[in-house]
Amino acid sequence: MEYTFDLEKNKDKLTEYKDFLKMIKATNGALMPALQKAQELFNYLPKEVLKIVSEELRIPLAEIYGVATFYAQFSFIPKGENQISVCLGTACYVKGAQAILEEFEKELGIKQGETTSDLKFSINEARCLGDCSKAPVVMINSTLFPLVKKKDVKKILEDLR
Amino acid sequence: MDKNRLISIKEEKRAKIIENLLQNDLIELVEDKVVLKGDYYKNQLRIALRNCDIINPFDIEEYIAFDGYLALHNVLTNLSQREVVDIMKNSLLRGRGGAGFPTGKKWEEAFTFDADQKYIICNADEGDPGAFMDRSILEKDPHSVLEGMAIGGYAIGANKGFIYVRAEYPQAVKTLKHAIEEAKTLGLLGKDIFKSGFDFDIELRLGSGAFVCGEGTALIESIEGHRGMPRPKLQRTAHVGLWGKPTIINNVETFANVAPIILNGAEWFRSIGTEKSPGTKVFSLVGKIENAGLVEVPMGTKLRDIVFDIGGGCQNNKEYKAVQTGGPSGGCIPKEYLDVAVDFESLASIGSIMGSGGMVVMDENTCMMDIAKYFLEFSVDESCGKCIPCREGTRRMYEILELITEGKAQMSDLEELENLAHVVSDTSLCGLGQTAPNPVITTLKYYKDEYIAHIVDKKCPAKSCKPLITYTISDKCIGCTLCKKNCPVDAIQGELKVKHSIDIEKCIKCGSCYEVCPVKPVKAVEIY
Numbered sequence: 018m019e020y021t022f023d024l025e026k027n028k029d030k031l032t033e034y035k036d037f038l039k040m041i042k043a044t045n046g047a048l049m050p051a052l053q054k055a056q057e058l059f060n061y062l063p064k065e066v067l068k069i070v071s072e073e074l075r076i077p078l079a080e081i082y083g084v085a086t087f088y089a090q091f092s093f094i095p096k097g098e099n100q101i102s103v104c105l106g107t108a109c110y111v112k113g114a115q116a117i118l119e120e121f122e123k124e125l126g127i128k129q130g131e132t133t134s135d136l137k138f139s140i141n142e143a144r145c146l147g148d149c150s151k152a153p154v155v156m157i158n159s160t161l162f163p164l165v166k167k168k169d170v171k172k173i174l175e176d177l178r
Numbered sequence: 179m180d181k182n183r184l185i186s187i188k189e190e191k192r193a194k195i196i197e198n199l200l201q202n203d204l205i206e207l208v209e210d211k212v213v214l215k216g217d218y219y220k221n222q223l224r225i226a227l228r229n230c231d232i233i234n235p236f237d238i239e240e241y242i243a244f245d246g247y248l249a250l251h252n253v254l255t256n257l258s259q260r261e262v263v264d265i266m267k268n269s270l271l272r273g274r275g276g277a278g279f280p281t282g283k284k285w286e287e288a289f290t291f292d293a294d295q296k297y298i299i300c301n302a303d304e305g306d307p308g309a310f311m312d313r314s315i316l317e318k319d320p321h322s323v324l325e326g327m328a329i330g331g332y333a334i335g336a337n338k339g340f341i342y343v344r345a346e347y348p349q350a351v352k353t354l355k356h357a358i359e360e361a362k363t364l365g366l367l368g369k370d371i372f373k374s375g376f377d378f379d380i381e382l383r384l385g386s387g388a389f390v391c392g393e394g395t396a397l398i399e400s401i402e403g404h405r406g407m408p409r410p411k412l413q414r415t416a417h418v419g420l421w422g423k424p425t426i427i428n429n430v431e432t433f434a435n436v437a438p439i440i441l442n443g444a445e446w447f448r449s450i451g452t453e454k455s456p457g458t459k460v461f462s463l464v465g466k467i468e469n470a471g472l473v474e475v476p477m478g479t480k481l482r483d484i485v486f487d488i489g490g491g492c493q494n495n496k497e498y499k500a501v502q503t504g505g506p507s508g509g510c511i512p513k514e515y516l517d518v519a520v521d522f523e524s525l526a527s528i529g530s531i532m533g534s535g536g537m538v539v540m541d542e543n544t545c546m547m548d549i550a551k552y553f554l555e556f557s558v559d560e561s562c563g564k565c566i567p568c569r570e571g572t573r574r575m576y577e578i579l580e581l582i583t584e585g586k587a588q589m590s591d592l593e594e595l596e597n598l599a600h601v602v603s604d605t606s607l608c609g610l611g612q613t614a615p616n617p618v619i620t621t622l623k624y625y626k627d628e629y630i631a632h633i634v635d636k637k638c639p640a641k642s643c644k645p646l647i648t649y650t651i652s653d654k655c656i657g658c659t660l661c662k663k664n665c666p667v668d669a670i671q672g673e674l675k676v677k678h679s680i681d682i683e684k685c686i687k688c689g690s691c692y693e694v695c696p697v698k699p700v701k702a703v704e705i706y
Contacts, residue, residue, distance in 0.1 A: 045402070045403075045421060046383070046401050046402045046403035047403060048403035048404075049383065049384070049386065049400065049401070049403050050383075050384070052386070053345070053384055053386060056386075076403075083405055084403065084404060084405055087388060087405040087406060087407075087562070088385075088386035088387050088388050088406070089386070089387030089388060090345050090386040090387035091386060105307075106307035106308055107307040107308035107464075107465065107502065107505070107536070107538045107549075107552070107553075108307075108308050108464040108465050108470075108538055110307075110552055111465055111466060111538070111540060111544055111549075112465075112466075143346065144305065144307060144346070144387070144389065144556075145305070145306070145307035145308060145309070145310075145346075146346060148310070149308050149310060149462060149464035149465075149470065149538075150464060150470035150471050152464065152465075152470075159348055
């Protein structure tokens with residue numbers, strides 16, 4: 018699916034971002050914080066923004082692309098308004114997290130790593146959210162849902178719609 | 179800030195905190211020491227977790243109330259750098275991140291190496307699935323890490339520290355940011371700490387979701403703003419590390435141990451635990467265990483004591499099958515070895531590793547091939563792709579495990595798997611690849627009969643691998659139609675109050691029928 022970056026709509030965020038870049042420009046290893054901030058502000062890394070990063074930090078776009086593709090948290094498509102992370106860490110896995118993930122995929126009609134076309138939801142599998150004593154867990158934005166059962170999925174989604 | 183101020187804060191605050199906790203029935207006093215209340219804590223000895231769930235992590239004065247920053251004061255005003263390094267060496271504290279390298283020796287490497295700038299890094303990229311020791315320390319007692327880092331910085335001659343936290347821990351980031359600010363305001367970080375002339379600053383750097391960045395040189399690459407790929411170890415990072423400068427990287431739990439060692443002395447520390455692995459270790463006891471949570475016990479404690487005395491054994495009275503230690507780099511420990519002492523050497527001798535402290539308990543329903551496959555999939559995903567044995571080898575191993583769990587493998591595949599496991603572990607560049615085959619190697623060692631059952635008999639003894647099991651309905655069926663209603667593919671036939679049957683051709687083995695079957699005590703839906 019194609020997602021276009023609306024320069025006009027994101028004007029304020031872009032100004033904020035450019036100020037941020039100016040602030041960190043001089044620090045060593047500024048690229049990671051720069052990409053993290055972009056991901057946080059725009060919910061993904063738009064090409065238009067990466068070009069700004071390239072010019073400000075004097076780092077070739079190709080190198081930025083290399084770094085951005087390496088880390089799981091960076092995305093080239095927008096993340097949904099509600100980011101669903103289904104933990105597939107060991108503890109959750111042995112307690113049936115795979116079935117929970119499949120249930121979310123079924124309910125939303127997208128696969129993990131994708132975003133619904135209305136940009137409302139995206140699903141990601143997470144590597145271990147560190148709440149293993151409450152396995153299986155699901156994190157949506159920054160709210161943690163402990164001891165999730167397959168039949169809870171529908172209700173969780175309904176509450177967010 | 180000076181010593182008198184620290185002590186006056188302590189005197190003013192400590193009694194109040196204790197009184198409050200006693201009122202809420204959260205703690206008890208054992209020989210004047212504050213101990214969390216309950217059977218779960220009774221057999222634990224908490225050093226790294228000493229303040230967790232006792233102090234408010236957002237109030238630096240509460241940390242000071244429990245002797246916080248006294249060790250840093252002592253170090254900066256009474257001890258030379260050499261003396262600090264020697265105390266750490268004598269304590270024999272070993273790195274808690276997994277490899278167990280002696281911390282004092284590491285510090286000495288950087289201390290004796292001359293450079294205009296040195297760095298100290300706290301590795302808070304806790305990535306092993308099933309492990310959350312470091313997260314708890316960062317969120318519940320951040321100052322213990324900051325103080326440890328400042329002491330380390332002084333010892334090696336670094337005035338700049340970095341904490342590399344994984345992005346999946348937003349709460350830890352928040353707590354740390356607040357703690358650093360508070361410490362700066364009180365002059366416990368920053369310029370001329372305790373008027374000793376020693377400057378020390380700590381900066382937070384966030385990971386972005388790459389497991390391999392827990393590896394020291396990959397972590398350094400990531401802070402520098404590159405892809406987190408490990409470097410060839412031509413030089414030690416203690417000599418050539420971050421931006422080419424001498425750099426010490428220690429784990430969160432290691433730093434949390436530093437201040438108590440300075441306050442109580444190396445002798446005290448060595449009196450706990452075993453001769454070669456002194457002190458305590460924090461484990462996150464999770465999986466199919468009755469009492470899941472964090473456990474801190476002296477090194478050398480028997481695995482049985484951790485799993486059964488503290489953990490309460492497997493959930494639902496199921497039979498213990500194995501405990502997996504060390505995450506994707508570790509191995510499975512079967513029943514026969516429940517009496518193994520948990521320390522670096524003993525675990526290595528049975529093919530597992532201490533790792534960072536994850537302990538995932540598995541019961542009779544866990545298929546070991548499935549677990550091996552799970553960890554391999556993790557390593558395939560997280561391999562950075564720099565060296566071929568790891569990048570390609572883990573993938574080929576994963577494919578073989580897939581064949582096995584689908585019942586499509588032959589005995590020759592098993593030989594191939596074993597062979598590959600050794601090649602990958604012998605020839606990979608960094609720890610990730612070198613240890614990625616461990617889950618396969620240990621399951622092959624202890625559960626070969628299960629591998630053979632999958633390959634020759636096409637059966638999964640734990641009844642977990644879908645392609646190898648069949649669902650049937652026994653004569654106990656009461657004909658309640660619940661399973662029929664819940665079957666997503668209409669594979670179940672039968673009338674009300676008449677025994678139902680499953681059409682094996684249609685069945686997708688989703689297990690819905692088994693879940694809903696109300697017949698007790700043995701369900702009418704059976705798995706073969």
